[in-house]
Each structure stands twice: as C-alpha cells, then as structure tokens.
Amino acid sequence: MRIDETLTRAEADQSSLRADVEVARAAARQHGVLSVAELRACGMSLDAISVRAHNGRLHAMHRGVYAVGHANPTPDGWMLAAAKACGVGAVLSHWTAAVLHCIIDWEDRYPDMLVLGERAPRHPRIIGHRTSYLPREHVTTVRGIPCTTAERTLLDVAAVLPERKLRRAVRQAQFLKLTTIGSLIAVLHGPGPTRGRKKLARILGTGAAPTQSELEDAVLDLVLRGGFALPSVNAPLFINGRRVVPDLRWARQRLVIEADGPHHDTALERAADAERQRLLEARGDRVLRVTWEQAVSHPQATLRRIGEAGAPRRDA
Secondary structure, eight states: OOHHHHHHHHHHHHHHHHHHHHHHHHHHHTTTEEEHHHHHHTTOOHHHHHHHHHTTSEEEEETTEEEESOSOOOHHHHHHHHHHHHOTTOEEOHHHHHHHTTSSOOOSSOOEEEEESSSOOOOTTOEEEEESOOOGGGEEEETTEEEEOHHHHHHHHTTTSOHHHHHHHHHHHHHTTSOOHHHHHHHHTSSSOOTTHHHHHHHHTTOOOOOOSHHHHHHHHHHHHTTBOOOEESOOEEETTEEEOOSEEETTTTEEEEEEOGGGGSHHHHHHHHHHHHHHHHTTOEEEEEEHHHHHHOHHHHHHHHHHTTOOBTTO
16 A cells, blocks of 8 residues: 555544544534534534444434434433424424423423424424414523423413413423513413413413422412412512522411422421421411312311411402
C-alpha cells in the first residue's frame, strides 16, 4: 500500500471519529435522539449512518430519527423523537403533552403530535392530529421538547378525558403553577377546538383549586357538594418565619382542613403534620383532619363535622 493511501485512510478514520464525537455531544443535549439531518450536520455521511444503524450504534425509532448508542431512550427521548419525525412546526399535544407537563400520569400509548394545516402527521407509532388554529402563544417547550401550552393542552384533552380526570389535571396544573383560572378562561373563550368546552367550563366554574392529590380533590369536592364556601387551597402562610401550607383554609373563620392519606403514615410525615398543626393552632387556627375513608365512605358524618367546626356556607 502506498504512503498516500495510508494517509488518506488515516484521515478518513480521524474524520469519522470527529463525527462520532459530535454526534455524542449533540445526542447528550437532545435526550439521546437525533434526526438524519442532525447526524449529517455532525459530519456523518448517509453511508456512515447506514453502517452505524447496521452495527447497532444507531437505532431507528421513526423514519429518519435514531436513538444514539442504545435502543432504550427515556420517555422524554421518545417524545422528542416523535416531534423530530413529524418535522418543523409539529408539537406534542393532547395526552402526551399533558404527561410532559406532569399534569396526568403516563400511560403506555403512542405519542400525540399536532400540526397546523389540513393533514395530520402520518407515521407508524404516532397519533397524528391537525388543527386550523395554533397561534404562537399556544406553543412552548418543556425540557427542550416542543409542545402545546398547559392551557391549550387542557382544552385539547377536555374532549377525551372523563370529567373526574380532567378536573384532577386542571387542579394539578394550577398546583404546579403552569396556569391560572384567568389564563384557562381566556383559552376557553377563544378560537380553537370546540369539543369538551362545556366540561372544562363546569370545572373552572368552581374557582381556583390547586390541589396536589386525588385525596385533596375528594375532600374539596365533598366540601363544595356539601354547600360550603370555596376555601383557599394550598395557599402558603408564613408563621414565625416558617412557611406553612394548609390543604384547605377559610381565613375569616380561621379554620383549616388537612387531608390525611397513606403517605401520612410514615414517622417523618406524622412529625411534619404535627409540627404544621402546632404552628397553625398557635396562631389561632383550628385544624380538622379528614382521611380518605371519612371523605369517601362517610361523607355525611364528615360534612357534619365540618359544619360543626364552623365552615362557612356558600350563600352566607
């Protein structure tokens, strides 16, 4: 072999190594998934991509999108891969966007992708949606993944979620400070999808309720069904320099309801509960504790306790 041929091969190997380094760096910034265009931008030829896909260094996820290094990316990686497969302007939406925003739980299903236009994305293992209304203010990014905002996401899933699950999602979004009642009402009365709006309006009609668990939902719903006024929900107080967050509280009556679930059974949680109650009672609040069983299995007896403790009526 001539010297110049040896040098050419060495240079090619060095170029290939540089491309692999750039691919690794780019993948680290993008949840381990890259499109063919991004692989090419790192200096990798189509032949090199094909070779690495064949030898297991790249793993096809969708047409034109690969996982780098292994075939088991994180959930965020799967979501970003779907967005890359659908091209510029496509965003995660509906159920998948709600999971990305952490307002509903993950379920084993294909990712939802939304595009503005007349045709929905068509890919195996992707649920495509189209819309005639997707303004810039309805789009955001979460952990580098393009998706609909919390408000638009809740409007979209209102058509498919049962009312109980939609109510939990709306309250969780408020608790995480992803949205407000005002922002949701603005989206509700604006253009966009129409299905599910009445359901969402009924939920928003109860007022701000940023609960963080199904137990708090159950206790709050019991309070509202019982005809009591809407309390403040998870509104922080500062007592002697300490931040205390009661579950439900009527300020004028200085009455607090604490929802006790299974996570309160640990010694650490019991100690935290006792300290929070001590601080609240020291400032003059009364604390009423309600368990899941009491709220669900003995609602009338629980409502009597709440009324006897002095909770205000809605029409008072």
